[in-house]
Amino acid sequence: MSRSESRPVPWRVAVAGLVGTTIEWYDFFIYALAATLVFAPQFFPSTSTVASTLAALSTFAIGFVARPIGGALIGHFGDRVGRKRMLVLSLLVMGVGTALIGVLPTYASIGVAAPIALVLIRVAQGLAVGGEWGGATLLALEHARTRTERTLLSSLPQVGLPLGVVLASLVFLVVRLGAGDEGFVSWGWRVPFLASAALVVVGLLIRLKLAESPEFERVRRQHTVRRAPIADVLRAPRIWVPASGITIGSSTLGNLLLAFMLGYAAKAKLFSASTMLTVTIVAALLWCVALPAAALLAGRIGRKRVLVAGTVGTIVWAYPYFALVESGSHAGLFLGTMVAAACIAVATGPYGAYLSEAFPAEIRYSGASIAYGIGGVLGGAIAPIVATLLVTSTGGLGAVGGYVAVASGVSLIAVLTLRSPYSVTASALAVRLPEETGTP
Template sequence: MSHPDSAGTPAPARVAAAGLIGTTIEWYDFFIYALAATVVFGPQFFPSDSSVASDLAALSTFAIGFVARPVGGALLGHFGDRLGRKRMLVLSLLVMGVGTAFIGLLPTYATIGVAAPIALVVIRVAQGLAVGGEWGGATLLALEHARTRAQRTLLSSLPQIGLPLGVVLSSLVFLVVRLGTGDAGFAGWGWRVPFLASAVLVVVGLVIRLKLGESPEFERVRRQHTVRRAPLADVLRAPRIWVPACGITIGSSTLGNLLLAFVLSYAAGARLFSASTMLTVTVVAALLWAVALPLAALLGGRVGRKRVLVAGTVATVVWAYPYFALVESGSPVGLVAGTIVAALCIAVTTGPYGAYLSEAFPAEIRYSGASVAYGIGGVLGGAAAPIVATLLVASTGGLGAVGGYVALASLVSLVAVLTLRSPHAVTTAEPVVPLADPVQDGV
């Protein structure tokens, strides 16, 4: 267990840092798949005479991971609200890591035929389930160890940084392997190396997470015997909270997944920039994203979470069209500038997001509520984004319509931010009913 502070409980910063390391590993696994889907999985697992059809099939498996996220959020959220945050975090990391390593060993379509894409889809569903419970657990463990409102805003943002850091780590590994093996070697076997490397990272992450203490707020819920039997049902009884909660992240998720997955494929296919150039730009943008995210959280702790969220969402609406215009211009300077500003928009939008969303739900149902809302927002935003963008480009011949699509998604998020009340003291129609110990009662 992490060393206690003077109050006898684990130091909040250490818990948040451990959450950051764990989420970085999980998002590394998740985005290794995104990178492979755009440059490898089409021809390897979904061969077709049409490159567009092949790319759409590969991107669809990427989307399946997002579709599984709210299911994973509901499943792990249920047990997280019943048995504790820590156990679910260990489970989610284990499932994600094992699934990623299996992809590195998976035979392609040329070897085992249709069984290859089927197995890929099954593994991707498992990964989606794991990530669905990861974000909520890591965010809540950091949030619920903090002691002040400002500290809760900042520390709950640290697991969020795992996303851009996971992008950096996955992009660097992909870039190094690609340059080291050459195009032929990378297509033949090199692409498997980043997936197999996940096994080492998972061992490190598991050691760290097993040393964490349980959330003080969850322990309080257990002591007061207010653990809910069906936390998700209690969440669904409050549509005034979970409906806008689902919409907050749609805009940033849409832009983020286009930046990380779709633009790489589009720019390389249109011969605007090489895949290596796009990966390099993505790494730089993600690093700035990681730096700006906690700064946005600090600002949210000072001036208000909602104000920062509104500012970031409005900036995303404004920058949506210019970003894609700069990508399409073919100018390296335009590409770098456009991508950096887009990444900063995402950082500002997501900095205070974890605390703002989580505190809309009471501790008794917080894991379920936050995880499901986050997962549904990811489906409506991130899952659909690469597919919709591919179809828009195929029908219009350019990225202009994609910019409009991102702006529209961000407007939906703006309405959600303005609608959701957080913190919100009451989220269920019925009072919390005392229950016996959940371990003895069963789940």
């Protein structure tokens, strides 16, 4: 069998990964939109609007908290039995969980069992997403043949995030306009969750046709599969600690843009929910284009330089973005959101390759997934909650801008600290880590 026949075209693998991550992030962000717009009264009734909103946003955060756990679990088996199987599993868990939310009774029907069930489903979704990003990124990265190709193709699963946002926002916008405000709150919000079932079937059919990573196959042939890849990762804090901090800033700003601002602008009567959804869609489309463009640039001038530029951009733009939104000007809203989306895209374009190649292939799935999950918890998970508390205590968005700038400062230090790609070859791994051999 020829080389071209035995090894799939890298672009096809990357695009297949993009389709899967888009579906998973669609599932993840329809929850974010629902938590912002309807979950507070439906599942967390309270005499305090702030309290019920915080409770709803907390379930959104729970999904992020579960991500590093999912990254550890799915990453362990991804390093032991292969990337492809874990990607199929993660998509299946996410899809089933999303469909269940679509038929879940509310608090008015079954009482406290409703929010408990919602939280449990959200935990399952978080576990699934925790293993999704690492697997999709690694399949694209490890099928690529050159350094530039690895940087670009590993960015495509990242594009699944804004594409999922676009898809989720469009579905919510159409349903909201079609059902009206009362119909949307009553039953319309369930439609995007139920529609996910069809998307998951498509995604599973695509993923089942993927080939296993050539680098994992090499590890298996050489009998260097690790028995406890998570333990190996934790023994290398000089890698996983800074790796976990790289996206704290962009994750913080991104989730405020996607989840928090929608509800805040509507409650503060700055802009309608439909206006915010429309702007979010346009910003996410820009994000989709700018992200691979940043990866291409990184392939030419270096990954670290682009990551530093994007992270500095989030620091500089943090306060102007929120000031422009708070001005109540539609032009200000559009400008502020577009620049913020561009900064996030630049700060994450080369991230997949930079983070993944900080770890050797033998522990790469576990290492990348755990670091990605921890960054999500410290960034995106708590961002809407912290922002809500800051706005409640200060009465405005100024303090939120400072919070984003500080989070991005942490990421800048992490980018400058992490060394990538992995500086020791796979053949030397047994020297640096406890010696072991054998197949799983």
